[in-house]
Amino acid sequence: MKKQQGLSVIAILLVLALVGAGLMLVFKIVPVYTEYGDVKNALTALSAETNVGEQTLRQEFDGKANVSGVTSVKGENLMVVAGAGSNYLRAKYQREVPLFGNVSLLFHFDTQAGQPPAQ
Template sequence: MKKQKGLTLISWLVIIAIVLFNGIIALNIVPVYISDHSVKTLMKNLEMDSTVRGGTAKALKQAITKRLRINNVYSVSKEHISVKKGKDGYLVKIKYEPRGKLIGNLDYIVTFKHEARIPA
């Protein structure tokens, strides 16, 4: 009698189901992290940008919102952006929670928080 080599049909179906489930999760969550990378890059560039220095908190918030729209980041709105004046400039905080559907009634929530100091 020969011993079986390889996987059975049921084993293959289980492996394919696991791979498909992980693929669906990745297709839904990876874009969220890609847009967060854009937010992180924007905040890093904002600290070094001389055009935003010396303005008001409202102008700074509008500049951030405009740059987010240029980068196609629509999960961050004006309500998620906080600008506070300090001794040496402004402290900008972006805190947001993108939400979405995975499968059926299974949803995801991802929390992000970024800070930047804008010199006066």
């Protein structure tokens, strides 16, 4: 008598459920970090601008965020210190991503660009 080898139907269903849950997490998490990268790139670009005020930097951030599809942080939420040679910008925000039912993931982000002001 030959011994059977392979996965049972239940084992296959469990593997598919685990793969599905993993894919769901990936599809929920990747856009969050993509948005974070867009925020970081916008702050870096704005920190290099010269001879602009805080309000202009906030408006330009809103423009860049609108093009990139950033919804978690607005120009009014930034910490902005405009200087003659360079600017300091900081975005500290959080984003909640619902998974299912009352289960969510909460991400905390804190990114900055430019030279911090002297304390």
